Amino acid sequence: MKKVLMVIVVVLMMATLFAAAQREVETKPIYLASSIRNLANAYHFALAEGARLFARSIGQEGYFQVLASEGSSEKQLNDIKALVAKSGGNAVFHIDPNEAIDVIAIARELTAAKCYFVTNYNKPEDVDVADYPYWVTHMGVQSEGCGYATAKALLSKIGGRGKVFVLRGMLGNNADIERYAGFERALKEFPNVQVIGWESADWLKQRAYNIVSNKLISDPDLAAIWSANDDMAAGAIEALRAKGLNGKVVVTGADATPEMLDLIKKGDALMTASADPYWQAGIGLAMAYAAQTGKLDVAALPATKRNWRTPMVMVDASNVDEMLSMTENPPKIDYTDFWGRWSE
Amino acid sequence: MTRNWRHRAIWKSMPPQLRIFIENNPSFVACIVLCLIFSLFVPKFFSISNLVNILDIVSLTMITASTMGLVIMLGSIDLSLEGISGLACVVASVFVRNAMTPFAIGYWAIPIAILVGMIGGLINGVIHTYVKIPSFMITFCMGSIMTGVGVLIIKGVAVVVRDDSIRWLALGRIFGIPFSFIIAVLIVIILDLFHKKTIHGRYISMIGGDEGIVRDLGINVRKIKIVLFGLVGMVYGLVGVLLVAKLGSGHPYNSWDMNFEAISACLIGGIAITGGVGNIGKAVVGSFIIVILKNGMILLNIDPYVQAGIVGVITIAIVALTIDREKITILK
Numbered sequence: 001m002k003k004v005l006m007v008i009v010v011v012l013m014m015a016t017l018f019a020a021a022q023r024e025v026e027t028k029p030i031y032l033a034s035s036i037r038n039l040a041n042a043y044h045f046a047l048a049e050g051a052r053l054f055a056r057s058i059g060q061e062g063y064f065q066v067l068a069s070e071g072s073s074e075k076q077l078n079d080i081k082a083l084v085a086k087s088g089g090n091a092v093f094h095i096d097p098n099e100a101i102d103v104i105a106i107a108r109e110l111t112a113a114k115c116y117f118v119t120n121y122n123k124p125e126d127v128d129v130a131d132y133p134y135w136v137t138h139m140g141v142q143s144e145g146c147g148y149a150t151a152k153a154l155l156s157k158i159g160g161r162g163k164v165f166v167l168r169g170m171l172g173n174n175a176d177i178e179r180y181a182g183f184e185r186a187l188k189e190f191p192n193v194q195v196i197g198w199e200s201a202d203w204l205k206q207r208a209y210n211i212v213s214n215k216l217i218s219d220p221d222l223a224a225i226w227s228a229n230d231d232m233a234a235g236a237i238e239a240l241r242a243k244g245l246n247g248k249v250v251v252t253g254a255d256a257t258p259e260m261l262d263l264i265k266k267g268d269a270l271m272t273a274s275a276d277p278y279w280q281a282g283i284g285l286a287m288a289y290a291a292q293t294g295k296l297d298v299a300a301l302p303a304t305k306r307n308w309r310t311p312m313v314m315v316d317a318s319n320v321d322e323m324l325s326m327t328e329n330p331p332k333i334d335y336t337d338f339w340g341r342w343s344e
Numbered sequence: 345m346t347r348n349w350r351h352r353a354i355w356k357s358m359p360p361q362l363r364i365f366i367e368n369n370p371s372f373v374a375c376i377v378l379c380l381i382f383s384l385f386v387p388k389f390f391s392i393s394n395l396v397n398i399l400d401i402v403s404l405t406m407i408t409a410s411t412m413g414l415v416i417m418l419g420s421i422d423l424s425l426e427g428i429s430g431l432a433c434v435v436a437s438v439f440v441r442n443a444m445t446p447f448a449i450g451y452w453a454i455p456i457a458i459l460v461g462m463i464g465g466l467i468n469g470v471i472h473t474y475v476k477i478p479s480f481m482i483t484f485c486m487g488s489i490m491t492g493v494g495v496l497i498i499k500g501v502a503v504v505v506r507d508d509s510i511r512w513l514a515l516g517r518i519f520g521i522p523f524s525f526i527i528a529v530l531i532v533i534i535l536d537l538f539h540k541k542t543i544h545g546r547y548i549s550m551i552g553g554d555e556g557i558v559r560d561l562g563i564n565v566r567k568i569k570i571v572l573f574g575l576v577g578m579v580y581g582l583v584g585v586l587l588v589a590k591l592g593s594g595h596p597y598n599s600w601d602m603n604f605e606a607i608s609a610c611l612i613g614g615i616a617i618t619g620g621v622g623n624i625g626k627a628v629v630g631s632f633i634i635v636i637l638k639n640g641m642i643l644l645n646i647d648p649y650v651q652a653g654i655v656g657v658i659t660i661a662i663v664a665l666t667i668d669r670e671k672i673t674i675l676k
Contacts, residue, residue, distance in 0.1 A: 040597050041500060045501065204601070205502075206599070213401055214642035217394045217639075218387065220393070234593065238591050241515065242514070
């Protein structure tokens with residue numbers, strides 16, 4: 001009797017699974033995903049939210065997923081593969097590759113699966129988007145321009161002379177490499193500035209605090225600190241605050257985190273830069289979705305629209321209030337206007 | 345160490361109490377030697393401002409290393425430090441006056457953060473002892489869970505704190521000494537008294553040395569472990585509050601790096617990773633060595649590309665010279 005009951009239960013379970021699978025095959029929704037590093041980072045969180053807002057705007061939030069790689073390239077690829085399998089090859093992706101080189105394996109995987117995708121930020125220069133028909137576009141960021149603009153503002157603010165200390169991020173990241181390149185370009189215009197050294201704080205606030213605390217001992221007459229991101233800039237400012245130097249030593253960052261906007265408003269920081277992650281990820285995913293649904297002909301796009309850089313907005317005391325209000329109430333995005341911020 | 349030392353005459357001419365002290369505290373001696381070398385060769389190292397700076401930076405490491413030391417002496421490991429203190433940091437920040445939530449309960453956020461830490465620690469202890477999951481596994485998982493909860497609460501955006509009274513815990517000075525260092529000293533004294541003067545504390549090293557014998561003596565090992573993990577969690581909660589005070593914001597990543605630093609401080613100080621050997625003082629000495637090394641690298645403007653390598657080499661040298669091999673029967 002027990003055996004009979006067990007057989008009936010197993011058959012019922014299998015029938016249910018089969019029925020569910022059949023329902024999925026019949027409806028075949030398009031899964032949408034945002035693959036980012038981790039949600040603990042304000043910038044990456046905003047990317048994921050931006051993508052989610054797009055999914056919500058088309059009534060597909062139930063099929064939207066955030067894939068957080070937690071800094072692991074392997075996990076990022078595995079998560080993408082898993083969603084491709086789950087969706088039966090009917091998925092679109094917005095992807096911020098963990099490292100630039102990862103984009104090759106991701107592109108191959110998604111090309112084989114015939115899933116359209118858009119990438120942000122990290123990509124090797126010699127990788128051509130046009131080699132992968134399902135890679136809609138790569139939206140880089142004008143990181144070098146951002147580094148240049150923040151450095152120029154910083155060095156101008158100290159009158160073109162004095163000691164400057166540099167805080168860099170993870171040394172292998174495109175963002176760090178390009179922003180620092182921008183800093184070095186600006187530095188050439190200020191020959192009387194003395195760069196007393198640089199340290200990598202790996203994008204971390206606590207690490208930046210300790211580094212700057214120590215640096216202020218060897219160089220108490222520091223005039224400015226250029227930081228490759230806002231978290232490290234905030235750490236530097238707290239180290240300055242502990243010695244009563246906040247607002248007296250000029251500090252810049254990048255990413256326009258709410259904390260940094262607050263510090264600019266208070267006068268403790270000079271400038272940051274916003275890449276509008278909500279827009280980046282939202283528009284990126286919208287483009288991939290449009291391609292998947294036949295509304296965007298990827299093959300017909302010119303090369304300049306397959307690989308381009310989105311502009312960054314510099315934020316200082318003159319426009320920080322406007323940026324703060326946009327952070328609290330993000331403006332509505334026109335998800336059909338793919339090229340509104342595009343330029344050659 | 346004495347059998348291999350060349351200058352037997354100098355060694356034998358030292359007072360016996362000094363010889364015993366050096367034999368029992370090689371890391372302390374290494375720390376003093378490091379300070380002497382840096383004082384001679386590193387500009388501004390031996391200045392009041394730098395000493396205050398070192399006390400400021402070492403305070404959190406002292407606290408975390410002391411608690412980690414207790415867990416290591418127990419024969420376990422705790423990888424939930426970053427997660428629990430990160431979550432406590434977030435919880436404390438949302439309850440004091442801040443830019444995100446309407447709460448402003450001031451110092452009452454401290455016991456709430458400590459409670460959060462205690463709950464995390466107790467969960468570690470209970471699952472480790474009842475479900476018999478190895479400590480490194482359960483604490484690693486709990487750390488991830490706690491970090492995840494912290495991220496969920498603030499949705500990735502750091503909570504900017506506007507409470508000056510809480511900030512004073514890190515920014516305040518008493519006779520020029522950072523208040524955070526005074527708090528650290530108090531915590532270390534309490535933990536040391538707990539370890540040396542209470543029955544519970546004394547059992548910690550005994551369990552770490554040979555848990556089987558302690559169990560055979562009829563001592564409730566499970567209870568001791570759970571209580572210790574709970575106590576350690578409470579201290580992690582306080583660390584979360586100090587992070588808010590120091591960094592002016594609440595974010596789970598404010599505690600990044602603390603696991604590795606705390607464990608390194610214990611090992612450098614001379615606490616055996618196998619358990620049963622060591623004391624709180626060694627953890628404190630290890631903390632100072634780590635902070636002083638990093639301080640020296642920055643003051644000397646050593647190329648960042650080689651800093652990690654130099655710190656690694658010096659750390660290996662210190663541990664190799666100071667480790668008491670006779671007390672370590674099992675090498676892991």
